[in-house]
Amino acid sequence: MRTILVLYLTRRLGYDDDGATVLYHVFTSLVYFCPLFGAIIADSFLGRFKTILYLSLVYAxxxxxxxxxxxxxxxxxxxxxxxxxxxxxAIGTGGIKPCVAAFGGDQFKIPEQAKMLATFFSLFYMSINAGSLISTTVTPILREDVHCFGEEDCFSLAFGVPGVLMITSIIVFIIGRSFYKIEKPSGNMFVMVSKCIGNAIITRVRDTSNVVREHWLDYSEPIYGRDLVDDVKSLMKILVLYIPLPFFWALQDQQGSRWTFQATRMNGEVGLFTIKPDQMQVINPLFIILFIPLWDLFVYPMLAKIGIKRPLQKLTFGMILAGLAFLISGFLELKLESGYPIVPGPSQTQIRIFNGLNCSYHFETNLPEDKSFEIGAMEMFERKIIQLDRVNQSFNLKATSTGSCGDLTADIELNAGKATSYFLTTKLATAALVAYEESPDKPKKGFPVIRILSTSNNTREVSLKHLSKDVVRSFSSNSTEMQSLLVGEYAVVVDNIPVSSLTIEPGAAYTMVIREQLDGSSMIKTHVIVPPNDIHILWQLPQYIIVTAGEIMFSVTGLEFSYTQAPESMKSVLQACWLLAVAFGNIIVVIVAEVSFFDSQASEFFLFAGCMAVNVVLFIWLASRYKYRHVAETETAIAMSTPKTSIDAQRGSSKAGIENYAYSSDM
Structure with a gap:
């Protein structure tokens, strides 16, 4: 669902890129806050089975x-x-996130069935990643290649199919109830830790004795005992290292927002196949599957040779890779921006004049830089930047025909920050100008767009028929409205008579001028107002590959570090905090998008890369002060802990199970 979310928000609901980014990351942040409450509900009240069932219904x-x-x-x-x-x-998926894999782990008897448990998690891992690969490939196809309700796309189907599958999964889950081993709620450690910390703070504030405690958490020892207090102290030392972690997720989760928007401004055609902007996200789960064994067999041994072998060193390296990916995306955005159409600023305007008549015209005006110019028959004049002295400014023009089309004198009004176009045609046998507001920027919905201008005084139907898809766009000849199209080859049909052909390219905006001849036939000339996307979408591959490599270094290693360093009683609490780091990372993106530091998206990418560099320095300083807790773990202990550690901490649908691989192979 997230794969297509930002495109739905912009193309159908009218959000701008910043607004869609904010809503996307607020939603993602909520998804990763909810596991905390899902774990509390499951462990303290309902148990895992009922929590999964009820919250899956909410999800559906x-x-x-x-x-x-x-x-x-x-x-x-x-x-x-x-x-x-x-x-x-968010409530449904976030709530079941800490429960699903752990519920699977509950079905096995440890240590007797440790090998079966490992097999289960391998299948779980493959299923999750297979689902992610399929969904990020198929969902964009349902969105764009299926057309419903007269639209170029079918978001309702793309959203509906996951809903139907979710309902199906709930039915299967219920059918299997008699086969499950259902554990009763046993209490939530996160709640206990929160109470311990709260009690220490309150007791310290109220304490009037002169007894000096070695640590502020010692104030809660009389109620919660020395063992729990010591474990909470160890937890707090690790949480200090978590302070810089949200910034990694701030970069990582922009694959579904800012990078998807970047892809909409690129050309995805590969032979007969077109890569859709939201399909680029398939690279992440695909390369995760490919990279994990490679990292274990080659990358980690190579890094160990140069001294990078401890978990916090690998975490640092993962952050550096994420920053590098955003540096690359910034340079790619600069290249894209160099080809973007010129858009008038607050004190500027833009003008175009289309000549739809069979005569050339000589214009004389008081425009600042165009005192005189020529427009041939069916040709166009444009001035992309005109400086204005005030918000609305009038100019006069005189057009002299070189033939028998008639002369024209008119006053035109240009508005600051806008582009205005004029169509030179005939009305009541005299030359006339028809004005309309132009859209000089890239099409907001991502589809190429076209406007039809016709000299016919009678209403005629103009149709564009896609040559390879059952798609027809019809226009009224006396309308200047712009319509969106699919990419491809079209036949141009006027009153059911084919008159021309047209190639529509991604990201372009066109104006088609149709002149009605004396014999009733039509002459057509198409002008490109906004150039098509000329940079290929596969140029995003380097940044996707690098950020995925960084995620493996960061996510898998970070969960391994949290597992080995946390006291036994604090492992599930630390995994909950790991998920909260994802939530706070998305909040960072929301803040940056809302503040809108820059007009240039490239500058925002460079900002994130620069902040990550500062973040890395902070993390290195914190890591240098940390003393590792050396623990010897047996394979059986790892297997016994897996349901409540690595899998409980699954970062997202395409990431679950990775941690299990890391623990069983790296430790």
Missing amino acids: IGSIVISVGAIPPLHLPASTVTVLGLMFI
């Missing part, structure tokens, strides 16, 4: 709500319905 309701809200004929308040659906999904 959210999917259905979003899917129904995306059906145009229902005319529902789509933005409100979408936010409501996202809330249900």
Whole structure:
């Protein structure tokens, strides 16, 4: 669902890139806050089975709500319905996140069935990653290649299929109830730790004795005991190292937002196949599967030879790779920006004049840089930047025909920050100018767009018929409205008579001028207003590969470090804190997007890369002060702990199970 979310927010709900980014990361942040409450509910009240069942129903309701809200004929308040659906999904998926794999682990008797447990988690791992690969490939196809309700896409189907599959999974889950071993709630350690810390703070504030405690947490020892207090102290030492961690996730999770928007401004055509912007996210789970064994067999041994072998060193290296990925994305964005159309600033304007007549015209104006110019028959004049003295400024022009089309004198008004186009045509047998507001920027919805201008005084139907897909776009000849199109070859049909062909390229904006001849036939000239995307989408591969390599170094190693360094009673608490780091990372993205430091997206990418560099320095300093806790773990102990550690901490749908691989092979 997240794969297509930002495109739905911008293309169908009208959010700008910043607004969609904010909502996407608020949703993601909520997803990673909810596991804390899901774990508390499961461990303290309902147990894992009921928690999974009830919150899966909430998850399914959210999917259905979003899917129904995306059906145009229902005319529902789509933005409100979408936010409501996202809330249900966040609560549902976040709530079951710490329970699903652990519930699977509950079915095995340890240590007798340790090997079966390992096999189960391997299958679990493969299923999760296979699901991620399939979904990030297929969901964009359902979104774009299926057309429903007269739209170029079908978001309602793309959202609906996951909802149907979720309902199916719930039914299967319920059917298997009689086969499950269902553990009773045993209490949540996170709640206990919170109470211990709270009691220490309150007792210290209220303490009036002169007894000096060695540590502020010692104030809670009379109630919670020395063992728990010592374990909480160890936990706090590790949590200090967690302070810089959210920034890694701030970069990592922008694959589904900022990098997807970047991909919409690129050309995805590869032979007969077109890579959709949201399909680039498939690279992450794909390379995770490919990289994990490579890292274990080759990369880690090579790094060990140069002294990078301790967990905190690997974490640092993962952060550096994430920063490098954003540095690359910034340079790629600079290259993209160099080809972006010129858009007028606050004190500037832009003008275009299309000549739809069969005569050339000589213009004389009082425009600052264009006192006179020529426009041939069916040709166009444009001035992309005109400085204005005030918000609305009038200019006069005189157009003299070189033929018998008639002369024209007119006053035109140009507005600051906008682009205005004029169509030179005939009305009542005299030359006339038809004005309309132009859109000089890249198409907001990501699809190429076209506007039809016709000199016909009678209403004629102009149709563009896609030559390889069952898609037809119809226009009224007396309308200047712009419509979006799919990429590809089109036949141009006027009143059911084919008159021309047209190639529509990704990211482009076109204006088609149609002149009606005396014999009733049509002459056509198409002008490119906004150039097509000219940089290929595969140029994003380096940044995706590098950030995925960084994620393996960071996520897998970080969970391994947390597992080995945490006291036995604190392992599940530390995994909950790891998920909270993901949540706080997404909040960082929300803050940056809301503040809008820069107009340039490249500058924002460089900001994140620079902040990561500072973050790395901070982490190195904190890591240099940390003393490792040396613990000898047996394979049986690892197997026994896996359900409550590595898998409980699954970072997301495509990441679950990676940690199990790391523990069984690296430790």
